[in-house]
Amino acid sequence: MSLLSLGVVAFVGLSAGRDLGRDLYEEWISSVRDSAANDVQAELSSLMVTASELAASPEAARAVVSLSDALDRVEAEVSAPTPREVEEMVASYEDSYVSPLRDIGLDVGVTDVVPADRAARTLQYHYAVDIGPFSSPEALDDALDGSTWSMLHREIHPAYRDIVERLKLEDLYLIEPDEGRIVYSVRKRPDFGTSLDSGGFSGSALAGIVRELRQDPTPEARISDLEFYEASAGRPVGVVAVPILAEDRLAGVFALVFDSSALSDLVTRRNEAGLDTTTDGSEVYVVGRDGTMRTDPRAFLDDPGNALDTAVAAGTMTDEERDRIRAVGTPVLTQRAIASTVEAAQADDRDLARRRSIDGSDVVSTTALITVGDLGWIVVSEVTAETAETRLRDFTTVLVVGTAIFVVILAFFSVAWANGVISPVRTISDRLANGAGPGPIELTDDTAVEYRQLAEDAQTTMSRIAELEGRVADAAEAHARLVREIIPISVADRILNGQIPAVEEVPDATAVVIVFHGLPGAGLVDHSTIQDLIGGIDGVALRYGVERIKIVGDTWFGACGHDRPYMDHLSRSVSFVGEAATCVAELAELIDGVEGLSISAGIDAGEVFAGVPEGESPIYDVWGPPVTRAHRLARQAGSGEFVVTDNVRDRLPEGVAIRSFADSTISGAWLVTPELDR
Secondary structure, X not given: OHHHHHHHHHHHHHHHHHHHHHHHHHHHHHHHHHHHHHHHHHHHHHHHHHHHHHHHOHHHHHHHHHHHHHHHOXXXXXXXXXXXXXXXXXXXHHHHHHHHHHHOOOOOOHHHHOOOOHHHHHHHHHXXXXXXXXXXXXXXXXXXXXXXXXXXXHHHHHHHHHHHHHHOOOEEEEEOOOOOEEEEEOOOOOOOOOEOOOOOOOOOHHHHHHHHHHHOOOOOOEEOXXXXXXXXXXXXXXXXXXXXXXXXXXXXXXXXXEEHHHHHHHHOOEOOOOOEOOOOOOEEEEEOOOOEEOOOOHHHHHOHHHHHHHHHHHOOOOHHHHHHHHHHOOOOOOOEOOHHHHHHHXXXXXXXXXXXXXXXXEEEEEEEEEOOOOOOEEEEEEEEHHHHHHHHHHHHHHXXXXXXXXXXXXXXXXXXXXXXXXXXXXXXXXXXHHOOOOOOOOOOOOOOHHHHHHHHHHHHHHHHHHHHHHHHHHHXXXXXXXXXXXXXXXXXXXXXXXXXXXXXXXXXXXXXXXXEEOOOOEOOEOHHHHHHHHHHHHHHHHHHOOEEEEEEOOEEEEEXXXXXXXXXXXXXXXXXXXXXXXXXXXXXXXXXXXXXXXXXXXXXXXXXXXXXXXXXXXOOEEEOHHHHHHHHHXXXXXXXXXXXXXXXXXXXXXXXXXXXXXXXXXXXXEEEEOOOOO
């Protein structure tokens, strides 16, 4: 009877196991699809959020307005390129843009990419052709042409260039709203300085999305589908654009341009070296609403020639399409997916089905829609039918062998050992799985002494583990709390998470040093009074994003932009010292013993170092020439005087009162009256 029962159980288990194997296989294909869809959605959504945050910065509005005005003055400030320089520009654009566009079948000439606008041509020559020792236009901060535009460019370009390089973008644009002129570009390509309302780029997706924002400047990001863009030498690119608003008025458009290759690497799990990091044998790609590719399939990335020839031989691609893909270097926007696959996706049919692949092979595939903006993109995950059947056969074989072995072993040993082994072991394992509590593990009276000892050892071990886990958690919490007490919280969190080294170089930050005047000596005021003064200034600093670094004697040291990338850290710091002076004056009136207390301040900006230097007494600090200069200026300033360097003065927004500080021994020192209405 036992053998007969085991045989029935084995048969039922084998049937259930086959169904389980099929379910696992379907879940695997679906997980590949969902993972790719989530990655693409997250990447595009991240770009839209990034663009919105950058466009919302007051610096963006000031930059687009200032650059637009400066572009209008270029013709009066800079001589136009000579005929020889124009010939040099034509030859450069012929190699970089015209030839690649002709190779992919576009009827273009040099006049289509070399701008007719004199200001655009002048700046393109100085920033894209005559760049001297620089390897690329984006590396050039200042062409030294003496123009107002170049002076403004020197200030904003490093930050925007860092964004493009860090996010691996194709370009970043600032566009004025009246004529749709591109007043700033990181890459300085042929569309730089031109109008999107007319000319060779007026029919692009970039021009279309800018026109849409000019008609409806709702403060939300828009995203375009991919297209072949002439200014990118015909590569497939997409656009994320956001209106730049100033006092509820459209001041310009902020645009990020992304390349399809980044999406291909993301979907196919390509690493930095271009190698596929997956070993599951699946094929996954993204298809647009029109049925053409939006990412490169793995087969094309692994062996382009073979992938194209296979598709042509299978009749899923024409010879003309193959030649175009070879010229462009990507099947994006050219190779078509199978119509039945696209139709299933558009109907939101996510079930697995036998279909034909883009190379003509028989596959099992599933689809999912990507819901970002109005793109209507589709993720296709598939594996060849032969691979799917092989995996199911292998699973069934393992299941049969495993079931047979299990039946044989269970038939001989289950009856004899069930009560003696399985019952006490299960009791112990259940308690361990649920967490062995304070009480003993209860076993039956006839349980062997070895299992009783095992239960006691398990209980002791689990109690000890729980105790140690509690100690470890307490120690970790105490360590994190200590780090956050001696280091700014934002920096401490990144260090604790392993995101930055203990000391890092910050290319541009502001150092603020405040000196108290009229501060009573020791014993004349109580400790709480000093705490109130310091707490008041720290509260003002927190609102402006200024971080208190240390207090030495009667001097308060702070910094802004060293731990968070504020683009307006200079104006924040100047406004902070003004409000700090007001705060100190108000506190002095309320607190006995500190009448007549006031402050002076020194401010400088530039490259600093921030972090915890190695040593026997580690402490968070910010140091560098800007800190030294700010300290010296604060010491030389009189009560109520706020002194900045030339570097700070040139970068302050309009409206800040500035006059020379004649009492300083440091050249280029200026007195400022901060704005107090931020």
